Amino acid sequence: MTTNKTKQQTLRQNILGSRRFSNFLWASIVSMGGVGFLLAGLSSYLKTNLLIVSDTSELQFIPQGVALTFYGVAGLLLASYLWLLLVWNVGGGYNEFSKETGKITISRQGYPGKNRQVEVQIPIDEVQSIRAEIREGLTPKRSLYLRSKKRRDVPLTRVGEPIALSTLENQGAELARFLEVPLEGL
Template sequence: MNRRSKWLWIEPITGSRKRSNFFWACILFLGSLGFFLVGISSYFGENLIPLLSSQQILFVPQGIVMCFYGIAGLFISSYLWCTILFNVGSGYNKFDKKKGIVCLFRWGFPGINRRIFPRFLMKDIQMIKMEIQEGISPRRVLYMEIKGRQDIPLTRTGDNVNLREIEQKAAESARFLRVSIEGF
């Protein structure tokens, strides 16, 4: 839901709370829990999970390896659940013509840098860049080139946006900011 007027444009950015992240966090949690429980079952010599038989798995070395993979998977899934819980990467892009300022706000992990809030002057924006790479894993990202700084992404790098949408977004941004567009 973009909020746009003649002088102000606020564009919300989605964060980590996406269906795919929920799906992979659940799959990773259940799979790693299964690995861990089968490894522990091989240590005790009895099945802790009725569906997963561990009778033929020796604790040394197979059970230890399964426990290790299970623990590693649980750590990775807890990281994914934390990114979902804190909605890391969400925020907004705010373009204010009256004040002549561009504000990019993103949420990070809790701590000192929880709020990422860079601000730029509109007069320092040189152009909007589109990076388009086709192939097996296409990459379509919009960047804002600012004088004296590195390019700043305006869109998420992992989003699968079709070519028409990214071009339309680039045209809208360039028109509002009154800058040119460059594709690479």
């Protein structure tokens, strides 16, 4: 999450969506694996070697070639989904806190369709506090939430890999100072 102060009256935080290096890496690995399995299955069916690294033309098509072809198709379908997530940048967006308009706008990209852009607007005077949630362990979670009087807590940080504790503290403190509300959970 990057923070940009355009004016003293507006604070904007950009949120990284699915376009992360780790997602590019996984999409590439799954694509290569899917193509490899599919070519191995097709090699056993056609009885000609389509792979550079090994010769799978000697495998029997039933049952081994069928299984390899199935895994290849499943891998390519999963890879297609991962690449589409990267293209659509699902989860990316911004948080904008404007004292000029008296509103907080939280905007995120969704899946394509009728409501691709998910946008929530909250009046600044409804904000009670900024809450930090820190959970360590096997699946660590470090998030900031906007605690409102009339709504549930609204998440402000990205989903996925946890952000550094010092970054979370700095962002939470900066936001609480800007909105003039307390910071809870630290």
